[in-house]
Amino acid sequence: MAQLKDILYKVTINAVTGSTSIDVNNIDFDSRNIKDNDVFVAIKGTTVDGHDFVEVAIKNGAKAVVCETLPLELADGITYIEVESTSKALAFMAANFYGNPSENLKLIGVTGTNGKTTVTTLLYDLFKKAGFKVGLLSTVRVMVDNKEYKATHTTPDSLTINKYLKLMNDEGVEFCFMEVSSHGIHQNRTFGLQFEGGVFTNLSHDHLDYHSSFAEYRDVKKSFFDHLPKQAFALVNIDDKNGLVMLQNTQAKTYTYALKTYADYKAQVLENEFSGLLLKLNDNELWSKLIGSFNAYNITAIYGVADLLGLEKVEILRLISELESVSGRFQYVISEGRITAIVDYAHTPDALKNVLETINSIRTKNEELITVVGCGGNRDKTKRPTMGQIASALSTKVIFTSDNPRNEVPETIIEAIEKGVEPQNFKKIISITDRKQAIKTACQMANSKDIILIAGKGHETYQEIKGERFDFDDYKLVTEFLKQMEK
Template sequence: MKVLKDILYKVTINAVVGSTSVEVNNIEFDSRNVKTNDVFVAIVGAVANGHDYISKAVSNGARAIVCQKLPDDLVDNITYIEVENSSQALAFMAANYYENPSENLKLVGTTGTNGKTTVSSLLYQLFKKAGYKVGLLSTVKVMVNDTEYKATHTTPDSLTINKYLQLMNNEGVEFCFMEVSSHGIHQSRTEGLFFTGGIFTNLSHDHLDYHNSFAEYRDVKKAFFDDLPKTAFCLVNTDDKNGVIMMQNTNAKKYTYALKTYADYKAQILENQFGGLLLKLNENEVWTKLIGNFNAYNLLAIYATSELLGLDKEESLRYISELESVSGRFEYFVSEEKITAIVDYAHTPDALKNVLETINTIRTKNEELITVVGCGGDRDAAKRPKMGHIASALSTKVIFTSDNPRTENPQSIIDDIEAGVEAQNFKKVISILDRKQAIKTACQMAQPNDIILIAGKGHETYQEVNGERTDFDDYKIVGELLNQLQK
């Protein structure tokens, strides 16, 4: 049991009805999970408003209610706390409830459109190799040192974040690397956390179904850096013009990284091939297993962060050379027929462009580059024609297919993608609604030395159609299909 007033520390309170000295069990923001003596926080969400479920929470046994507007009918012996922002209140309450676990380790957040998962996951790998106990909060998985938990969101809710951070405290974890999404920042999920550092990778078109404009999307990212303490570091990619904006109002110590412009941390690509990258990182050469210009940026960010966190430079370079690619991020294999199959999470125009340009830089142009790609339903429709334009312009053949259509008509999504294809590229394009059939067709089209790129879903092991998720793993499926065709 916790005393209510203790877990309300730092919460902006407008009004109180009842006593804050009462003891409560758990914090819940889903009324269905409320039990006797819990505190229910009514969140104003994009789909549902928690204020509509206050009476349900009370009937389930809630002892206290935290809300932005007091209900008209107040129940005796229930404490009501009216707050300025219930999402922010939940974040501070969660941190207090779990005894502010972020203060007991070095927490580094990575934000940006692309690269969050790779940078966070590779930093986890690197510091594990260096002998530290490490935590990871990512889109792909949550790691509490050696124990893996399934991830459900890029940035989990405040209660889940703090629960995992407390587990990390219990396990003696020293460093935690965390993806910080724009949704997570906007919904105050990172409030109340103490960050040792923040990393900005890049910014391009994404999530404009949620944010009203690109400027709003950028400013939400910027808010993360605005809130960093003076003791933290702020590391930004200044080859992206938005990097300078991220640093404008931060109190943290500012550091920059870049491949093309002057920066504190510089990289140069010496060799780029399917076998890996030869990089010069601040005058130090290192061979890595990762591929592509975008990974040169990711590795430079990792190198800079490891130094800012006090890792020995030579030690850091040695571990960088041993890093393995992250699941669903330019993950590839070569079949017995010498067909290269690549699976990548590229689900934004910029990410798809980066992957295709990387492949085109490496390949000899004597082989076909066959791209299988779609776009998610119930999400930012404005990026669909851009994806279609990029895929058809930078591939020799393209198959448009379903991604996660969710509740949208899959054919309507493909129609939106096809709208971006220019006339000279029409002959390159076919559309196949069924994703497995699309991958199978790509495998049948491919000849020895050809390259198949399957983009959009990456690490995901499901496909979501009309609210139902069925097993679907791009990497596993393309492997099985190429193996069958070889027999």
């Protein structure tokens, strides 16, 4: 229980009807969850407007309502708080309600199109190995030191974030590594959090179903750095032309990392094999079990963050050499018949290009590279032809298939992907709508030493079709099919 006036601290209020000197039990933005003496915050979402459910919330027991527009009729005995932005208000209220937990640990936010999950997860693993109590808020999972919770969003809502951060406080967690998505920034889910540092990985074509343009997508990412405090650090990849854009208005202490240009943290790939990477990192040689130049960037970012957080440089290098790959990120299995199958989350043109170029830089070219790929339904449609163009240009054979079709017709999505295929690559492609059958066919097509890439879903253990989620695990399926073939 808390006093309403206390949890409204820092909220920009336009008008108040009723008293704020009242005790409230909880805060929620879903009217269905409201109980007696709760505060209902009416959020304008992309599909639903919480203002339409104020009456329902009051019937369910709400004692106070936070809104951007007051209802035409005000109910007796209810406190109404009119604010500029209910999403920002919710962020401050959530932080206040849970005792501003982000201030009691070192919170690092990682943003960018690709690499967020890998960087945050590997930082969690590294700091755990270093003996610290650590938290993780990622697409794949939420960790409160050793306890795991299921992740629902890349960046959860501000109430959920603060709830987990409070649990971390209770467990004595010192560091928390958090994925910060463009949706999360735009919807103010990270507003009001105290960040110790921010990391920018890269920016490429994604989420243009949500953002009106690439410039808006970039500027939303940039706003995360704009709000970092003076005492925080901002670490950006300056091989990406948007890296320096992120730093234009930040008050934070600025640092850079790169493979191709001079930077505070500079890496050079000396060897790149399926067994791992040999890197030169700020004049030190380092062997890593991770694979590919995109992971060289991730390792360099991890090294930079660990250094800026005060770990000993030699210790950081030792710990990085022990890190294993993240689930669904260049996760591979080699069958008894010497067929290599790689499962990767690559669901953007840039990520797919990176993975395929990495495989091509390692393979001898005497073997086939068979790619299985699709695109998600009800998401950015403009990237589909580009995905088709990249997959067909950089593979020897391609199977276009379903990803998570959601509410779209899978064949329509596949047709859009096929439009990007250049004439000289037509003979490489086949289309199989059923993803399971597509993976099985790839395994049947492969011979010894061939490489299969299954892209797009990575760590996901489901397939979303017409509002339902069905069990589906790319890594599990390809492993089973390869074993069946060897019987």
